[in-house]
Amino acid sequence: MAADERSLKEAWSSIPSQGEVGIGLERFTGQRMERILSTVAAIGSAALGAQALLGAVTRLTRPDIAHVGIMVLVFAPLLWMIVACVIGKGIKPAAGTFTIAYAIALALWPVVVDRSVREPSSQPWIFFLVNIGVVAAMLAFSTRVQLAWALALPILYGWVRLVQGDFEQSWWISTGFDVSFTIILGAVIISLAWMFRQVAAGVDEARSQAVEGYASAAAASAAEEERVAMSALMHDSVLAALIAAERAGSERERTLAVAMAREALTRLANTEASIAQEGSDAPVAKTQIVAELRRTLSEQGVDAVVEERGEATAEVPGKVARAIVLAARQAIGNALAHAGGRGLHIIADSAASDRLSVTVLDAGPGFDPDAIGEDRLGIRASIIARMAAVAGKSRIDSDAEGTTVVLSWEPS
Structure with a gap:
């Protein structure tokens, strides 16, 4: 008996209404596009992150607290972002955390780097993650912030490299090439992501308009069918009930006429409903x-x-x-x-x-x-x-x- 009551309550709570139609379809393509972008970001971040980690370990001349700390500051949020992109949950906070942590690590780079190693043409391991920081900004921030970050991170990297080289002339050429390359690549990443998202939004908007148009046409068709059905009811059931009531001469005939009238009214009321029954007495x-x-x-x-x-x-x-x-x-x-x-x-x-x-x-x-x-x-x-x-x-x-x-x- 308890199971029947639960079933009745569940059925009652699922009465359909117009407001429920189409829920969950507004951003179908947009959600799929975000999933694709996060998956590609995870693959690229894993590849470049592994390259940067290998470079950081092999070039670690003195494993002191400062060097190890800056590696943890960079690679721990990067690992979190990769995992979040793979599982599809918590992407924005993870990507935003890595972007901020990487910018802090860049700012601290001249303090912890070994300045006795003078190799202006050889990029440090932190260089391989500049555009990963741009990708993280693409996943976490709005378009304007993404563009600002795509410009700010390469410039910050160039500044700290020149500080590391004491602004010597030999450092300007290699650093200028690295900065211009990362700015161009970052702009391409942001532009492609914006384009894909706009295309997905356009597809979702077209789908929404198509569903709206179909719903309007279906509603108009249902209204016309309702008018036809109502006319038939008025002509057959209701009219027959009125005639029976008018001709009723005995108590039995009057009772039957009342039953006919109630049945006609029931069908009249349920014409626009999706089921052809009155409902349960529960x-x-x-x-x-x-x-x-x-x-x-x-x-x-x-x-x-x-x-x-x-x-x-x-x-x-x-x-x-x-x-x-x-x-x-x-x-x-x-x-x-x-x-x-x-x-x-x-x-x-x-x-x-x-x-x-x-x-x-x-x-x-x-x-x-x-x-x-x-x-x-x-x-x-x-x-x-x-x-x-x-x-x-x-x-x-x-x-x-x-x-x-x-x-x-x-x-x-």
Whole structure:
């Protein structure tokens, strides 16, 4: 029995709504492109990092604390960034940490380097990581910061190399070549990444527009089918029920006419729904109904309050709960469309444990319910007929100060 209740609650919580369509598809290509960029960055960083580490170990003339410390400062964040890029998690903080740590290591380079080794044409091991710092900036920062970093890191490297060589003339040529090369390569890296990201964003935007267009076409088609189905219902079920009620002469005939009318109203209310049944008689808690109404407001992006009053443990049959939620959704949609959501407030009240009423209020300009065209089914079918189909009541009061829609149900 407990398993059945859990299954019913899970089914109730998964009532589809328009706000859920397309979630997770907005940046499908963009996410794949970011994954590709991080994977390529991991491969390149691992290759150049291994080359730099080998150079650092083989050229380590004096393994003192300063040299070992600067190696740890550079290679520990680099390893973290490579691992983050491989697993696809924590890429931005790891890449940002390496970029900052590498810049600090560059600034400290003239202090810890052995100046007795005078080789202006031979690049130190830290040179192999200049463009890896640019790649890390590409993964961690915005485009403007990436461009600034692609220019700043090579210039910083050139400065510390000239400081290491005491600004001798022999150091200017080799250092100038290294700086210009790293600036050009860094600009190419940033440009390619920006181009790939823009292409991915364009694909995602085109996909979003295509899905929107398809959804609009499907909605228009469904609306037309609904009109046809409604006409058939009005002609067959409802008209037959009215004729039967008019010709009923005995108690038995009147009971059958009432049953026919209720069945017609049920089908009328469920025409726009995705299933052709009323719903279950299993009890649904008031808290679940309130949660569903709040979810509807959240999906619509509306900052409104769902106020709870009365019995907190109230329950109603599943088909009643479903009818109330769908009718309330229609009332909320009307308030957003015609009143702009002004003064939107929802009250879920239960005077007893087996009774429930939901009130939807707004502060819009109001309307005349009697002036609504016959082909407008938002109120007649989605609210009035839907509540009548489950033996519920609906009341709509509207004037210049706003509109109040009351949906109520109590056991007969």
